[in-house]
Amino acid sequence: xxxxxxxxxxxxxxxxxxxxxxxxxxxxxxxxxxxxxxxxxxxxxxxxxxxxxxxxxxxxxxxxxxxxxxxxxxxxxxxxxxxxxxxxxxxxxxxxxxxxxxxxxxxxxxxxxxxxxxxxxxxxxxxxxxxxxxxxxxxxxxxxxxxxxxxxxxxxxxxxxxxxxxxxxxxxxxxxxxxxxxxxxxxxxxxxxxxxxxxxxxxxxxxxxxxxxxxxxxxxxxxxxxxxxxxxxxxxxxxxxxxxxxxxxxxxxxxxxxxxxxxxxxxxxxxxxxxxxxxxxxxxxxxxxxxxxxxxxxxxxxxxxxxxxxxxxxxxxxxxxxxxxxxxxxxxxxxxxxxxxxxxxxxxxxxxxxxxxxxxxxxxxxxxxxxxxxxxxxxxxxxxxxxxxxxxxxxxxxxxxxxxxxxxxxxxxxxxxxxxxxxxxxxxxxxxxxxxxxxxxxxxxxxxxxxxxxxxxxxxxxxxxxx
Numbered sequence: 007x008x009x010x011x012x013x014x015x016x017x018x019x020x021x022x023x024x025x026x027x028x029x030x031x032x033x034x035x036x037x038x039x040x041x042x043x044x045x046x047x048x049x050x051x052x053x054x055x056x057x058x059x060x061x062x063x064x065x066x067x068x069x070x071x072x073x074x075x076x077x078x079x080x081x082x083x084x085x086x087x088x089x090x091x092x093x094x095x096x097x098x099x100x101x102x103x104x105x106x107x108x109x110x111x112x113x114x115x116x117x118x119x120x121x122x123x124x125x126x127x128x129x130x131x132x133x134x135x136x137x138x139x140x141x142x143x144x145x146x147x148x149x150x151x152x153x154x155x156x157x158x159x160x161x162x163x164x165x166x167x168x169x170x171x172x173x174x175x176x177x178x179x180x181x182x183x184x185x186x187x188x189x190x191x192x193x194x195x196x197x198x199x200x201x202x203x204x205x206x207x208x209x210x211x212x213x214x215x216x217x218x219x220x221x222x223x224x225x226x227x228x229x230x231x232x233x234x235x236x237x238x239x240x241x242x243x244x245x246x247x248x249x250x251x252x253x254x255x256x257x258x259x260x261x262x263x264x265x266x267x268x269x270x271x272x273x274x275x276x277x278x279x280x281x282x283x284x285x286x287x288x289x290x291x292x293x294x295x296x297x298x299x300x301x302x303x304x305x306x307x308x309x310x311x312x313x314x315x316x317x318x319x320x321x322x323x324x325x326x327x328x329x330x331x332x333x334x335x336x337x338x339x340x341x342x343x344x345x346x347x348x349x350x351x352x353x354x355x356x357x358x359x360x361x362x363x364x365x366x367x368x369x370x371x372x373x374x375x376x377x378x379x380x381x382x383x384x385x386x387x388x389x390x391x392x393x394x395x396x397x398x399x400x401x402x403x404x405x406x407x408x409x410x411x412x413x414x415x416x417x418x419x420x421x422x423x424x425x426x427x428x429x430x431x432x433x434x435x436x437x438x439x440x441x442x443x444x445x446x447x448x449x450x451x452x453x454x455x456x457x458x459x460x461x462x463x464x465x466x467x468x469x470x471x472x473x
Contacts, residue, residue: 038405039113044072045399048112050103050127051119052078052087055141059118060091062389071399075110077103079225082217101219103127107134114164114402116395117141120243121250121259123228125150129157129469137164137402139395143251143259144168144415146229148423148445149460151416153469158412160472166398166408167415169267171351171366173393175383177268180362180369184272188376189357192273195339196354198265200258201294201324202426203247209236229463251426251458255322259422264351267410267418268364272355273337276414279421279442280331280339284435285428289327294345329428331421331440341425366390420445423458430456 039045049056060073076092077100078084084099100106103115114137117127125145131138138158144167145151158165171177184192211234214223223235230248233239243249244256251259270276322345331339348354349365362377363370367385371377386393394409401408428438431453439448447453463469 039403041403043070043403045070045113045402046072046074046111047114047116048075048077048103048106048110049073049087049116049118050077050131051117051123051141052076052083053118056116056118057087057091059116059391059395060087062391063395064091066388066392068392068396068399070403071395073097074112075100075106077101077106079222080215080218081222082215085217101222104130107131107136112136114138114398120226120228121252122146122230122243122248123226125154125469126228126467128154129472132157132161132163133470135161137398139166139168139398140412140415141168142263142415143419143422144412145419146249146251147458147460148416148420150469151419152445153472155412155416157472162405164398164401164405164408165412165415166394166401167410167412167418168391168394169264169410169415169418170390170394171264171268172271172409172414173397174367174386174390175393176367176369176385177352177364178271179381179383180364180377181268181272183376184355184357184362184364185274188360189355189362189371190359192337192355192357194356195269195273195337196343196348196356197269197339197341198261198343198345198348198350198353199294199326199328199341200260200262200265200425201253201255201322201326202258202289202429203251203253204245204324206233206239206246206248209238212236227464229461229467232464247457251422254324257324258425259419261351262422262425263418264366265349265353266421267414268352269339269421270414270417272353272362272364273333275333276417278334279417279440279445280424281334281440281442282330282332283424283428283438283440284330285431285433286328286330286342286435288434289325289429289432291323292326294322294324294326325429327429329425331424427453427456427458430458 073095075098076084076087079101081101084101088097088099098110115131116139117124117131118141119127121143124140128138128140145154214235224232226240227233239246244252244260245254328342330341333339349363352363352365354361354363360376361372367390369377397409424440431450438450438453441448
């Protein structure tokens with residue numbers, strides 16, 4: 007697939023051959039909210055991540071944003087969500103986002119669904135004239151993500167992908183140090199080596215939980231192969247290849263999207279990608295370390311026995327293997343850091359004149375004085391996601407691109423899937439030539455058929471054609 011054009015065959019793969027296309031109303035019909043108007047928002051997908059965001063916004067409200075409705079295909083989640091975080095609110099609840107679009111006057115939607123449903127929900131939202139905040143990873147495959155970018159551009163939508171570090175002043179300040187040459191030309195970037203997703207090996211068929219309308223499990227399954235209900239699928243979906251590219255403790259696409267997006271921000275590669283990808287060792291079940299926080303400021307790469315980052319992910323074991331990539335300018339990107347050494351949600355940038363480590367809301371350098379400038383904005387003072395959501399709301403009004411515009415999200419997500427793809431193809435030592443413009447390999451047809459490039463979609467859940 008090219009970045010700017012789809013063949014009929016490509017469109018049929020992703021969008022199906024449907025004739026009836028919903029929401030084909032020109033984007034100019036909707037005007038942006040005025041400077042003093044409230045932005046009306048709905049939340050789609052009401053699991054733990056949606057609760058977390060709402061709790062952060064309760065602690066640090068955004069005055070020009072109002073949540074008016076919430077939606078999940080499983081009604082008990084709607085009820086539990088309102089009970090948990092909706093005290094004092096008059097949110098309307100829906101089980102079908104299309105019904106919600108018909109009944110509510112919405113400026114934007116926050117898509118907090120499972121990964122495998124995000125593209126389907128997002129493209130429908132864009133066609134309905136809604137600006138979108140899309141949780142990461144924004145797509146299940148590279149081609150699916152590109153389709154979302156094309157939809158956003160066609161319908162003129164304001165998009166924000168949920169990589170919050172893009173809106174943290176301290177992270178952006180440190181990224182600019184790297185990008186503007188504070189440590190000279192970047193020779194190497196050291197990044198975490200996360201575990202990949204697991205294949206579902208089957209489990210007992212369990213009765214559907216009570217409270218859902220008929221067909222909700224079919225809707226939840228979305229594009230993936232339909233399987234009988236099992237609680238591990240619904241509750242632990244981020245672990246399984248059919249629904250996500252992560253694995254235990256969020257893995258490659260869960261934590262990796264943050265870490266690898268930080269790399270793009272600092273290298274200035276927001277609209278491109280590497281040109282070489284190489285699997286360094288065979289894929290095997292390996293421990294990843296403790297995922298504890300990075301080293302003390304000024305001691306880049308040192309051991310630290312502090313608290314676990316987000317109090318999660320100690321001694322994770324899963325399939326992983328080191329991968330290296332190279333950008334056109336010669337910078338080598340090495341995915342080989344364990345979780346108990348260095349940044350868990352960032353990277354170490356090694357330049358000609360020193361090192362800078364960027365983690366979430368935390369930076370370090372060698373020499374130490376590099377990050378001790380008086381213009382260092384320091385750690386954030388509000389909940390981390392509020393900065394990002396506020397940027398989205400401001401851009402809905404201004405119609406400018408967000409800090410983590412969908413193209414930026416596509417490039418970060420692609421780095422994650424290139425890691426997974428190299429492991430799936432399994433050619434140790436073979437340099438795969440990647441064309442970041444075409445988003446295709448030039449020397450390995452097998453890699454272009456990878457399930458991280460494109461997958462068949464189940465009938466009824468094709469992406470809607472971009473008419």
